[in-house]
Amino acid sequence: MAYGILKAAAVLAAAGAIGVGGWSYATNWHPAASQYPLQGIDLEATPGPVEWGTVRARGADFAYLVATIGGDQRDPTFEANWAALPEAGLRRGAVHVFSLCQAATDQANAFNAFVPRTQDALPVAVDVSFHDDCAARPEREAVVAELGRFIRMVEAHTRKPVMLRVARPVERAYELTAAIDRPVWSSATFFTPAYAARPWRMWRASDIRRIDGIEGPVNWDVVAP
Numbered sequence: 001m002a003y004g005i006l007k008a009a010a011v012l013a014a015a016g017a018i019g020v021g022g023w024s025y026a027t028n029w030h031p032a033a034s035q036y037p038l039q040g041i042d043l044e045a046t047p048g049p050v051e052w053g054t055v056r057a058r059g060a061d062f063a064y065l066v067a068t069i070g071g072d073q074r075d076p077t078f079e080a081n082w083a084a085l086p087e088a089g090l091r092r093g094a095v096h097v098f099s100l101c102q103a104a105t106d107q108a109n110a111f112n113a114f115v116p117r118t119q120d121a122l123p124v125a126v127d128v129s130f131h132d133d134c135a136a137r138p139e140r141e142a143v144v145a146e147l148g149r150f151i152r153m154v155e156a157h158t159r160k161p162v163m164l165r166v167a168r169p170v171e172r173a174y175e176l177t178a179a180i181d182r183p184v185w186s187s188a189t190f191f192t193p194a195y196a197a198r199p200w201r202m203w204r205a206s207d208i209r210r211i212d213g214i215e216g217p218v219n220w221d222v223v224a225p
Helices: 002-028 052-057 078-087 104-114 140-158 168-174
Strands: 039-042 062-069 091-097 125-128 163-166 184-187 200-209 218-223
Touching (some): 052 078, 062 104, 091 104, 104 140, 140 168, 163 200
Parallel strands (some): 039 062, 062 091, 091 125, 125 163, 163 184
Antiparallel strands (some): 039 218
């Protein structure tokens, strides 16, 4: 009896150690730099404090920050983080979170008024995802037209092509990457994404990575070689 209990305890302990080791590997994993030399992060809206010098030391070459959401929300942390990135040696890019419930013109005006045009900025990324606060699901033609209007207005401001960060459920519903000829930023943790109609230029490879300088998990991205 005692031997059986000890054996079961040993098995459980081993399983626990494997689980802890597996989680540690997963939260430290990123695609090999030899295959993807340019790697970086993107932050969700209103992140906590970030030590940008430490993030750079941990291998990030760039950072994308949420600037605006819809036509009426500005991220209160954007301006300070935007100014801090060049000093830390990181390239910087701005993200607009597109809303299916608001007019594209209002959204583009809000973004253009808030985000300065700077020579060193990476292409703007427009994030198109389904959100709990917007139940609207317009017809595909309407979504393509509105998104195209937003893109034209922002590109006129930044003078650089916009990048499409389209979530898998949105792509399944609307096939936006087939309709709009712009660089694609796809998301798939651990596994190379293949859901877009055109090859991805950026890949969010992990949304659970942990690095020094940021509290909690971080989105880790790579650029196609």
